[in-house]
Each structure stands twice: as structure tokens, then as C-alpha cells.
Amino acid sequence: MRRVYLDHSATTPVDPEVASVMMTYYTEKYGNPSSVHGFGREAKQALEQARTQVAELIGANPKEITFTSGGTEADNLAILGTAEALRTKGKHIITSCIEHHAVLETCEHLEKNGFDLTVIPVDEEGVISVDAVQKAIRPDTILITVMHANNEVGSIQPIAEIGKLAKEHGIVFHVDAVQSLGKIPVNVDEMNVDLLTVSSHKIYGPKGVGALYIRKGVRIVPLVYGGGQERKRRSGTENTPGIIGFGKACELAGQRMAEDAQKQIKLRDKLMNGILDRIEFVKVNGPLGEKRLPNNVNVSIRYVEGESLLLSLDMLGIAASSGSACTSGSLDPSHVLLGMGLIHEIAHGSLRFSLGRQNTEEEIDYVLEQLPKIVERLRMMSPLYDQVVRSNHV
């Protein structure tokens, strides 16, 4: 069967070049980077090279990079580590309503343990207003944590401006850049960021690896104690092959970003416009143009339910995702779509396609050929749709 992968915001394949670099560090150069002998030294050297590769992609100094087990751990380290370090200074944290669960749940955990939390709303395109952040700042605010680009609707946030605000007020600024890294430029100085989360498996690197950028001079209390690896910020023997893969993936991302973006914007717009042309009652979720990630398409197809759409697409080999209540374990629709003011019913029929390096125009044509048929079939079954058709025909 034909297979078309359009869920790159969930995860990406490992680039073959990345995989081949990693292999050596499993089978031949397997030393522990903390060891004194030659095996250890060659692992250590490769580890430090990877640190430089990651740092270069985000305009940082290698010493400011702490490797973790992934984006979630980096988010936790940033938020919990800052809260712990600054708890005598203040108890107020600012975040937004469209953050990843790794940020939201962590902030809520702190709220339950004596911290004050302000959750900033977004506009109908899923963008945070700098004004709202400014208004939320209090004398006891210690941390602002906001994502660079949203994983569901691809909205890019005004990070540099928020960062400027944070700087003026002496507040630590954390940004989750998991979705933007490798897709649009990420630069810690231009963005005025103190802490930045990145992840390997969204940029054609292996799973289980991420990093937190910690600006020189910013204090963080570790979550994991032990042998003192990663400048005492994250103990535990380093996942050398994974980290080396991540480094290589960063290097490749830097080389390919411009070309990837250009190609994916073309496919993105083809897919989005194609859906709008071929299917009635469709709404695009998230901003258009510059404020949208190059690889994100998110639409709500009214009168049909998201999980049914996903299953039907999957049977034709097409992989996508949805913010429908029915696809989430909690049976709540996506907090991002609801945060943008979408009513339940429209969030229900939401469909996200996230493009990647290997997608082709032909694959988009295939989706555009199949999706209208699927929607038509599901609408014929939908008690909501026949009401619409009827009221239109009276």
C-alpha cells in the first residue's frame, strides 16, 4: 500500500546520514565520556563536537548547552529549575494557553505547590499579544515561558518582543523552540532568550535526546543528581550516540533550512488551497503567510469528526493528526483550538498535516484526490450535515 507521512510535527524519520554517524558510537566508540582512557576520550570529543553543532544552530556558546532526554525534560528543567532557584525572589510565573503539555502541566504543578500562575490568552489566530504579557508582569514575576511556534496550528509568536520585556524587568525568559528549530531561524540573542528548549526527533535526529540552552549567568537548580555530568546540571551517563546524532541533525538543519522552508511553503499552500477549493465548509486554523510555520496545515472540516477522518486517511496510507476530543485520551478537544476561541464542534473536525523534507507534490495530489471522497462519505453519515443541506434547500 502507498504510504504518505504528513505528521512530522509528531516526529520525523532519522536522516540516513545521522543514523550512520550514530552507529559507530554504539558498536565501536562506545566509551563512557567520563572515562580517562582512549575509549572515553574519543566519546567525549564527539560529545563536545555535538554540543558545538547544537550551539551553532541557535547562536549560542557550546558551554550554554545542557543535553537532556528530550524536549519534555528540558522544559521541566527550565521551569522547575528556575522556580527552585528563584523561589525566595518571587512566586509568579507567566505562560500562555497554547503551550505544550510539558510546559502547562509543569506550571500547573508549581501552582499547586505555592506558585502563582498567569495564563495569557491568544487571539483567534493562536498568537500571544505582547501587550497581554506586559499587563501580566508583576514585581514578583520570576519566569515567563512561551513557545516559539505552536505545534498544532503553526502560529509563530512575537518572541523577541516578549524577550525584550522580560529583560527590561529582569525576568527569566524560557522559550520552547521544539517546533520551530530547523524550520525558521532560531537565535537566542536576537530572541532575547535566557532558556531555550530544543529536541532532536523533530529535526530528523533520534528520539530520546534534547537540550536546554541556559544563558551564561542564569541559575538553574538541577532535577537529576548523581555523577555531575553536563556541568552538574544533568547527571547521568550521556546518551552519546543519541547526542551525536542530534548534533549531526542540527548541522544538516542549518544547511538545509532555507531550501526546506521554501519547498514546504509551496506544498503547504498547495495542500491548504487545494482543500479549500475542493471541500465546502472548511476553515483554516492559525495564521496565514509569514506568521505560520512553513510545514503546518490545520483545517477544521465541519460536520465530520476528526478521528473518523484520521482512520479513513490511515486506511489509504495517509498519516495526519487531529485535535478532536475523540482522539485524545481525556476526551477534551485540543486546548490550543479552544484557546483560539473555536467552539467544540469545529475543534472536533480539525485535521493537521505537517510536512517534511521528503514530501512531494505528487503526495499532496494524492491527499487532495482522496480527502474530498472521505469527507463526502462521512458527511453522508453525519446527522449534523443533513440539517445544513436541508436548510439550504428549503
Added chain:
Amino acid sequence: MYTEKVMDHFTNPRNVGELENADGVGEVGNAKCGDIMRIYLDIEGDIIKDVKFKTFGCGAAVATSSMVTEMVKGKTIDEALEISNKAVAEALGGLPESKMHCSNLAADALHKAIENYRDNQQKKE
């Protein structure tokens, strides 16, 4: 995550549609996730002669809707009333834990349609 049976009923749902001048119609919304099912019954004497449905919901909701229509066709009203959501789920070879509530949709709509039929009968008398 779904059994073959569920996928079969999702892909080729039986008895999709509506019945004009149905003897009983039942519509329920799922309080949990906001999905909707409507079921139509044609009843002669005591027997469910024909049945159709429309559902807005997940794969499990569509499959249980389809399965329930198959299960009640040709049954008496009393027999139909005995059909529980658990029985529908079992007939499909089981549903994932998180999807058990979807099967309520089908059983509830069926019960509501029968109630509606009985109300209609009473009004006629």
C-alpha cells in the same frame, strides 16, 4: 487499536441513512465528547422491520451505531430494549477502554427511539 470487526463496520457501516415517516426516531448527544447519533425505526406490530442511522463521531461511535442496527433488525421491541451498550461492544470483539463510552451512544439512541415510538402510539390512541 480497533478490532477488525470495528474497522469493518466503520468502513462499511450497515444501514446508514434515514427513514421517511419513521415510527420512532431517537437522537442523543454524547456528553463526554460531544458526538451525536440519530436512529430511525420502522415498526410493524411489535417487530422492528427496518432501521437506519446517522452518526457524527469517532470510529467506535460509527461502528457501534452500525452494529446496533444489525442487532435490532427483525427483533421485537422488548428484545431490542434488552440490548446493552456492553453487548454491542462485545459483538464488535471489544472496544479500547477509552472508547467504551462511545457504545453508550448507540444503545441510548435506540432506547430513545423506542420511547419515541411508544409516545407516538399513545398519541394515536
